[in-house]
Amino acid sequence: MDEIFKRTENQRKDIHNSDIPVVCRACEARHGGMCGVMTPQQLTELSKFTTRKKVNPGSEVVGQGEQVAAYANVLKGVVKLSKMLHDGRQQIVGLQFAPDFLGRPFSRESTISAEAATETEICSIPKAVLDRMVGDSPELEHKLHQQALVELDEARDWMLTLGRKTAQEKVASFLYMIALHYDPESTERTVFDLPLSRADIADFLGLTIETVSRQMTKLRGDGVIQIENNRHVSVPDMERLAEVAGIE
Amino acid sequence: MDEIFKRTENQRKDIHNSDIPVVCRACEARHGGMCGVMTPQQLTELSKFTTRKKVNPGSEVVGQGEQVAAYANVLKGVVKLSKMLHDGRQQIVGLQFAPDFLGRPFSRESTISAEAATETEICSIPKAVLDRMVGDSPELEHKLHQQALVELDEARDWMLTLGRKTAQEKVASFLYMIALHYDPESTERTVFDLPLSRADIADFLGLTIETVSRQMTKLRGDGVIQIENNRHVSVPDMERLAEVAGIE
DNA sequence: CGACGAGTTGAGGAGTGTCAAAGTGAGTGG
């Protein structure tokens, strides 16, 4: 079905954990992330150049200038990708969770800024190093290609939400997406903390803070969700939420 | 800078036109499209399985069932990618022009439908054939990866438009995008035909037909554009249009 | 304790959507 994947799996049969660089052993990015398709040699090579960093909420991740340009893997926390109009109107165009890859391969700077939404940890990779490795490793390019396609699907799903849903449906859709992200299987009660402030949610949904707040209140009043502490949300019935979100 | 590209360029130095399959010689897809990175051998192999087709406006391109699943290159015309809510609300999430690639590599069917917006011609490629070639050819995967990233950028640009711009700015942004597509250099007067009906434009912008119509009328009244025949548009000053579109 | 940021709630208004009717152009058949 997916030949490149099979090839990679076979390679990995012979891998002993001791071959893998210490910094990578317990790393999120090897489970589902980009580093999962790399050989021990590649990991060893790459790990010479990577830096693990904490990023505080609100700070730029991989700010411009820093090593001229770098990529990163998100290891913990949530990073928001956003775009701005010159008059200050802002739109969040994507959320990256661990172990997502961060950065735009093959340059052509898009005007996107990446900012930590929560307490975040990243593994920063100099641009030149990764670009070279991708050129030499079809498996790695394949993996990044896959992730780009997933992000494209997500972006397009969100376009439907932005363009055609009501405020109520938008907020419900957001909650539903976050809930699924923390518990993909959930059918019964689902509980989670929102990684975004009301302002961020508004920027994600193309609404104002006030409208988001009102819709949350309404969802609470209708019994679709329960809220505690502003950030802590509990969903008694995911199907009900999906229905309100316009996701049959 | 981009090693894979360089490698491909070198390969192509030795290519004689006679090596290239007849059907491919004058084909759009070799100029900027996916086929531009393929060797004569690859093209010959691929061309055994491809079918060139006309598609009428409104018909599904690569409808499901047709060869189980197929990819396609757009050779002429415009294809709209759209998503629908179960109650019929629709959102166009992308436009594909020649020589764009059409289809979702590596399965995972997304719920997108592709429909011809204008008189369209495509080169249809059976899924299995291309999947195999991509597995064997890093250059080809690189090219598709690149295109996916471009589409991702476009999708995110559009999210900003959908979420944060006014109806006026949305319509202006749409006209600006189309104008640039037909004449990327244009600084002076730019003239073009809209590939989409008002209904399609509305579905692209997350508006209603009536609002689109009113905003077009207003842009005409303000002298930003001239309209003839509903479809034929003339822009005397692209910078003025960009300004109205909220693109500084 | 007071100041501050984040969130909620309220009143009023602007911008779009909805519904309805009229205008326009292309194609058809008499």
Add this chain to the structure above:
DNA sequence: CCACTCACTTTGACACTCCTCAACTCGTCG
């Protein structure tokens, strides 16, 4: 050649959603 139809577009009147501005609540931290 002209009426007729049909799809598409424009225009108008009105309603409603969501935004704006403002006040208030709550929890946190110095």
